[in-house]
Amino acid sequence: MGPRRALQLFFRRMLCLELSQLCPFVAGRIALYRWMGVRIGRGCYVGFHVELDTNHPELIEIGDGVTISHRCILVTHMATDAETPLRALYPGSAARVRIEDGAWLCAGAIVLPGVAIGRNAVVAAGAVVSRDVPPGTLVAGVPARVIKDLGLRDGAPAPQRGGASR
8 A cells, every 4th residue: 555545544544533523413423533544334333532543443343233332442453562671572463353243342441452242242441451352241341351241142032120110
């Protein structure tokens, strides 16, 4: 890719990200993220101030019926441009982030490169996910760990809590 094309992509991605922060409509935010290069399924919700990696948005895959709450961060690359000894120890890398159908990322969750969030999994508010999340589980903490099996591994409906409310 030539420098001109790289510059065009950079500005398109940055423009989409900035406009998405201002857009009051979910459909508008999703359209802007798709224009950046993110693959987003049907029936998704993406909250306000969600940060999607602008360097490699094409590495983000979001399934159908996914909820990404406000202020979540999805990172597909880790690198530093600073000329320091750490750069030699930790060379830059990029890896896919995949969020499968029905998953829910609660407010402020951070998903790091190379992570897959399983079908119908829940990532608690403020969790930092550095490893794959099994389907139908609740993870929380820094780093995120499995807190509870939700009984949704096979895609079955959630178990009922308590008795009938009527």
